Amino acid sequence: MLDPSSSEEESDGIVEEESREVMAPQSGSSRISPSRTSESSDRLQPASRGSSARPSSPSPSAASEQEKEDVEKLQKEEEERKKKLQLYVFVMRCIAYPFNAKQPTDMARRQLKITKQQLQTTKDRFESFLKGDTQIVADEAFINAVQSYFEVFLKSDRVAKMVQTGGLSALDCREVFKRHIEKRVRSLPEIDGLSKETVLSSWMAKFDTIYRGDEDPRKAQQRMTASAASELILSKDQLYEMFQQILGIKKFEHQLLYQACQLDNLDEQAAQIRRELDGRLQMADQIARAGKFPKFVSKEMEAMYIEELKSSVNQLMANLESMPVSKGGEFKLQKLKRGHNTSIIDMGQEDENQLSKSDVVLSFTLEVRTVLKLNRSLVFMCVLSWGTQGDFTTTHPLPAVKVKLFTESTGVLALEDKELGRVVLHPTPNSPKQAELHKMTVTKACPDQDLKIKLAVRMDKPQNMKAYNLMGCICQYTFAVCSYREKKSEPQELLQLDGYTVDYTDPQPGLDGGRAFFNAVKEGDTVIFASDDEQDRILWVQAMYRATGQSHKPVPPTQVQKLNSKGGAAAQMDAPISQFYADRAQKHGMDEFISANPCSFDHALLFKMVQRLTLDHRLNDNFACLGWFSPGQVFVLDEYCARNGVRGCHRHLCYLGDLLERADAGLMIDPTLLHYSFAFCASHVHGNRPDGLGTVTVEEKERFEEIKERLRVLLENQITNFRYCFPFGRPEGALKATLSLLERVLMKDIVTPVPQEEVKAVIRKCLEQAAQINYQHITDYAREEVEKTLKDQKDPENVANLATPAKKLEHVIRLAELVIEVLHQNQDHHAEAFAWWSDLMVEHAENFLSLYGVEMDAALEIQSPESWDSFPLFQLLNDFLRADYHLCNGKFHKHLQDLYAPLVVRYVDLMESSITQSIHRGFERESWEPVKSLTSNLPNVNLPNVNLQIPKVPNLPVPVAGLSVNLPQMPSFSTPSWMAAIYDSDNGSGTSEDLFWKLDALQTFIRDLHWPEEEFAKHLDNRMKLMSSDMIETSVKRTKTAFESKLAKSSRSTDFRIPLSLCTMFNVMVDAKDQSAKLCAMEMGQEKQYHSQIDELIEESVKDMISLLVAKFMVILESVLAKISRYDEGTLFSSFLSFTVKAASKYVDVPKPGMDVADGYVTFVRHSQDILRDKVNEEVYIERLFDQWFTATMNLLATWLTERMEQQLHVYQLKILIRIVKKKYRDFRLQGVLDSTLNSKAYDTVRNRLILEEATASVREGGMQGISMKDSDEEDEEDD
Secondary structure, rough: OOOOOOOOOOOOHHHHHHHOOOOOOOOOOOOOOOHHHHHHHHHOOOOOOOOOOOOOOOOOHHHHHHHHHHHHHHHHHHHHHHHHHHHHHHHHHHHHOOOOOOOOOOOOOOOOOOOOOHHHHHHHHHHHHHHHOOOOOOOHHHHHHHHHHHHHHHOHHHHHHHHHHHOOOOHHHHHHHHHHHHHHHHHHEOOOOEHHHHHHHHHHHHHHHHHHHHOHHHHHHHHHHHHHHHHOOHHHHHHHHHHHHHHOHHHHHHHHHHHOOOOOHHHHHHHHHHHHHHHHHHHHHHHHHHOOOEOOOOOHHHHHHHHHHHHHHHHHHHHHHHOOOOOOOOOOOOOOOOOOOOHHHHOOHHHHOOOOOOHOOOOEEEEEOOOOOOOOOEOOOOOOOOOOOEEEEEEOOOEEEEEEEEOOOOOOOOOOOOOEEEEEEOOOOOOOOOOEEEEEEEEEEEEEEEEOOEEEEEEEEEOOEEEEEEEEEOOOOOOOEEEOOOOOOOOOOEEEOOOOEEOOOOOOOOOOOOEEEEEEEEEEEEEEEEEEOOOHHHHHHHHHHHHHHOOOOOHHHHHHHHHHHHOOOOOOOOOOOOHHHOOOOOOOOOOHHHHOOOOOOOHHHHHHHHHHHHHHHHHOOEEOOOOOOOOOHHHHHHHHHHHOOOOOOHHHHHHHHHHHHHOOOOOOOOHHHHHHHHHHHHHHHOOOOOOOOOOHHHHHHHHHHHHHHHHHHHHHHHHHOOOHOOOOHHHOHHHHHHHHHHHHHOOOOOOOOOOOOHHHHHHHHHOOOOOHHHHHHHHHHHHHHHHHHHHHHHHOHHHHHHOHHHHHHHHHHHHHHHHHHHHHHHHHHHOOOOHHHHHHHHHHHHHHHHHHHHHHHHHHHOOOOOOOHHHHHHHHHHHHHOOOOOOOOOOHHHHHHHHHHHHHHHHHHHHOOOOOOOOHHHHHOOOOOOOOHHOOOOOOOOOOOOOOOOOOOOOOOOOOOOOOOOOOOOOOOOOOOHHHHHOOOOOOOHHHHHHHHEEEEEHHHHHHHOOOOOHHHHHHHHHHHHEEEEEEEEHHHHHHHHHHHHHHHOOOOOOOOHHHHHHHHHHHHHHHHHHHHHOOOOOOHHHHHHHHHHHHHHHHHHHHHHHHHHHHHHHHHHHHHHHHHOOOOOOOHHHHHHHHHHHHHHOOOEEEEEEEEHHHHHHHHHHHHHHHHHHHHOOHHHHHHHHHHHHHHHHHHHHHHHHHOOOOOOOOOOOHHHHHHHHHHHHHHHHOOOOOHHOOHHHHEEEEEHHHHHHOOOOOOOOOOOOOOOOOOHHHHHOO
């Protein structure tokens, strides 16, 4: 009978002291007493009324108005408090004895929501990781991913707003990061032995470590487990505590109400339910008789309405009948069963409710347990071992239990045991449960004539037996009072309690058998009962009161005396504890709420109130509920609606109204929840309920139309602000559910689908507005960035520079980055929701870009015609648009092409003219020194940053004649470090290297534009190739001309040394050939032919240059041969020179004539070979040159010797020729000239002639002096 949450030893003083804080009004009073009101209003006045000084308070009229407002406020608060107390009584009864609903276990588990403090803590943890303050080891790719997540997601104002709305959970943060890195991980290159799934799981583990910080994961897991358990199922005490918080009920008020309502007495709660259901049936009959129906949409629904009321009550009766009563204090929800008892379904058919004696046969359980062991040889009649118990079942309310005690017979021929004694017990359900000693009737064979046995006998009454006495019992659910005799299963007398009213009576003189009396009256028939004491009488009256279902509640005489007394009457000690709690509740003013008739209240309004307060409580808890109730809250609300007849449509309309109100206030509400409630209301209003046609009131239909319109406006607003209502696609699936709900709301009824064009038109309108809103947000964000930058710089002069073309262009480029980021986020997080409306999302993107296009056009219009700084903007936008299948060559993309196509053409024209002029001016001033020797003397050029994705546009080097533009001048050339891989060497001339770099940079720039229109892109590419061909052709021709000029001005003797400029010219040809293959390569047949002409030109030019150089070498050789031709036989000079040398050699050492000529020529050859081999970069050209050089040399020598075929060579001529031929043959063989070239016919002719001449000269006077055509090691050492 006691509240489990309260103490049985609680004193009345404590309760009385608590009750002074909130005094309830007297029963039946609905206003505050005047004295209390005046007292309260006096305390609110700032000054005393009797003060003689000038009052500082308002005028009397103003004070009276203030006092009146205070009184009204107090009255309103008091009425609100009473309403909540009454509502709490109804809720408590639903929790105490549920028979319609149960706590659902299939609801989605809600996650803990993130608060502002937790979001800031998360930001700090990620920032610490990025600064390197943590011990988490991570690679660069993961750090970049975290940096992007931190900047884009955690620092987003949309996430902060989502935290304010209570819709962000830790799971949302984790899922956003997972989706964020999935694309990055997929883009990573494949690594042998490491799958991308492993990388993804590793990154997620690191993310969890960063997110958790220093918090112990075990504590977090325990907290999450505890919170999840509270989301699944709640006990009764937890439900009481929850609704105390929801309705603002104090703890002592709950204790008073709990104990006075006897919520722990299941029989009392079942009786309360029966009284409520009977009241509802009577109310239905009154409505039918008086004709006071609600206003329905159809007159035929009035009869249907009565049937609905009775059907709902009958269903509740069936549920109540099928509910077994649980004895324990555990809170268990039973499964609902549909009852078929006709006596409960139709209360008016008395004939069918009559009971026979066979209908009240009961089944009892007996437990007999021995607790005393006498002797091992003793045997219990019930075949029990000592210390155990035996269970029996009987149908006798007054059974007789006979216990016999036997001893084992030890004789061999004994057939049975010997009986020592017996005892007969008459247990009842009210008998003591503890063990007692019983004296046994012993036999003569028992040595102990005072034999006793200690037995514990327990008789449990069935669940449908409510009270027990020798006079009878009450059975559930058709109630009767029965009188039984011993050992009989059927009652001797039976009184059915249907229609009786029970109450207390005065003592009846002349009647014996009891001293406390009460009676049951029915239509003049009176049955008087008596009990032994007052407490037993009160218990009987309460049990029969619950059984009869009467509206009048009997009041014990002791309580009436206490109410009528002046406070001096002493409390009677024989009253039950329930009566004590009822008295205490009445003392504190709670009796008004306990005894109130539930049928007299408008439960539709009460439920609306409790549902609203429950929703507020739910939205303010620690879970991201999104408007969903917890399982415990759903259970209580379901039970309340079923028990008190709240219409389902009214419930969901109120729920929709509350949810829409919260959504309008900015809270996050799950559209799926809105969809469920709206679908229920729509099916009800349109008459398509799954359970059949139901009544529809005019009020429900009007409210539904109002809710439908409000919902449509909300959904359109959410779709319009989808980036901010569902940031980063969270909550998951919410946007898709919103679109589905909008389609449902636009339906005229529940069956006919709305035309797709109509839905499409609504969504199109929303997305058009969304484009404007989204663009306005990014422009505001960009402006705030600029203002913050200026504030940080504290430079007021920069404010005036914001309107400059450069600043405008910078602003537009920043806007382009934001636009691309927004479109990327739409694609990543919202495209899936708009899968059915992908064409509308494309239109939305085009509208969004068109808004940006206005500002872009304005910024480009004010740019200088000679400024090329806007090309990065095109590359940024074009790279994004061409990668999007839907936006590529779309409206904005074509506008962008139309805007930049003339600019590209003009830029290419100017670059072509500029490069042509630079070639002309460069070759005129060309020194032909290799670039390698010039780079240390040239100034550094500001080169593009290789880390940027957008390469810098090459500047025009010089102004073009005939143009009025002031073009920036580019320095001559300095080899860029980032372009070192383009060229194999840097021995070309400054002009040529400058030309090739410009052509390559220009083509790279055009190629990086990735022009989307195929025809124009092909035109640009062909033009670049043709221009490169023309430029290279001009360069080759100018180089060849310079080569001829340079070679013609050089020396013709052996003093000639090949200048580096000639090698540079060769290298220019080499570079021209290499670059032509890259810069002039085209695919079409005609262009291929044009390209082959460039190759042929280069080859012809190289061939001519080699021929010229070889001819130069031959000229030098001819000069040598001309010197030794003076020694030809038969000439005067030869005879004179020979005589002079012979005469002089007798007295002094005369140098050998001709050896210095030979040595000079050999030195010239070797020096030329070394320079060419070292400075010219093309091995093929060197081999070709050496082959032609050697061949031409041998041909020239062979011709010279052939002309002297009839003459004998002078010894000095022979020596010079032998040295030249031998050294040249050996040197060219070392340079890699093939043997087929070396051993040519001309060489054999020369060699044979020299050998013959050597043999002839060796027999002359003086001989060859060691010079011979034969190879020798000594000669090699001498030459070296």
